[in-house]
Amino acid sequence: KASPLPVVADIHFDYRLAIESAKNGAAKIRINPGNIGGEDKVKAVADICKERGIPIRVGVNSGSIDRKLVEQYGGVCAENMTLSALNAVKMLEDADFGDIVISIKSSSPRLTIETYRILSQKCDYPLHVGVTEAGTLREGMIKSAVGIGALLAEGIGDTIRVSLTGDPVDEVRAGISILKALDLRKGGITFVSCPTCGRTEVPLIELASEVEKRICDLPYDLKVAIMGCVVNGPGEAREADIGLAGGKGEFLLFKKGKTIRRLPAETAVDDFVEEVIKLGKESTI
Known part of the structure; x- marks a missing residue:
């Protein structure tokens, strides 16, 4: 009961x-x-x-x-x-x-x-x-x-x-x-991130873990990417609805592989999480 x-x-x-x-x-x-x-x-x-x-x-x-x-x-x-x-x-x-x-x-x-x-x-x-x-x-x-x-x-x-x-x-x-x-369930965040390489310019492991922790339980049907460099990041994750690519002193916010704007390193995670929530709300209207 x-x-x-x-x-x-x-x-x-x-x-x-x-x-x-x-x-x-x-x-x-x-x-x-x-x-x-x-x-x-x-x-x-x-x-x-x-x-x-x-x-x-x-x-x-x-x-x-x-x-x-x-x-x-x-x-x-x-x-x-x-x-x-x-x-x-x-x-x-x-x-x-x-x-x-x-x-x-x-x-x-x-x-x-x-x-x-x-x-x-x-x-x-x-x-x-x-x-x-x-x-x-x-x-x-x-x-x-x-x-x-x-x-x-x-x-x-x-x-x-x-x-x-x-x-x-x-x-x-x-x-x-x-x-x-396996594409057998829709809804909720699908999170992807790169495995790091010689081009990585940011503490990607900590960054990806922090973002995933903050967005993993959101109800929005979005593919979210965290990439370690601005050279290949947006292109490699072009299938993501929204993503963040790390660079020296700043990050690129991108959607479907296209750069939207630059984010300062100090507030990049907070700004990015806000953008994910904003996009999620827009996608459910």
Whole structure:
């Protein structure tokens, strides 16, 4: 009742918790085929969810595959992860339940990609995509971008989850960035900056970090560039809606590759952020 967002009950081991969650307002139930129990328990969950119009996610995790499947294949692999998911789906279908979503995750991006590719060829249910136990912020974002990004680029996946050991807000930001990088989501700031070179005449790393921090949560659908020199900066970032190129003692403000005016170094960041906000407001009129 207190959550502003739908709550998904993530259930392991005790199917009765899934039943109680369904009775108490859960918007979706996730069951783990590796530990939820046999067909009778899955049917009990399916019955209450069907009665209340609640979808079920069959959530396979490489760390909790049924021991018999692991022994059958000599370890965890894409084939037995897929089979684990499809066996659970069959139980739900036998219980006359079809409002199903499937996820099939590993902490290995390679195994995750391979498994989803196989699964996508074997069923038409919506797929929830993610790399589980990806790690802390730096490592986890890289693994998630590789695993989720590769699948989405192939048209595989309907919803995503970035799993990080950290603030859930960072998970959401990373997920949005992955979608925007693939042009699957519009809105919000797209930030680009150059990697620095011998022509760089300003403290670009600090400058870019400061600007990104101040504009990253703005709602405007703009591509913003921070470039390290005035020689190639505006030209290389001509696709940006607005950008800032650093020079000795002053900066160039440019839009779509064309120089608009010069900004003094002392106030360049403040002036630029104001220009970004101004352009954003104009673009929404």
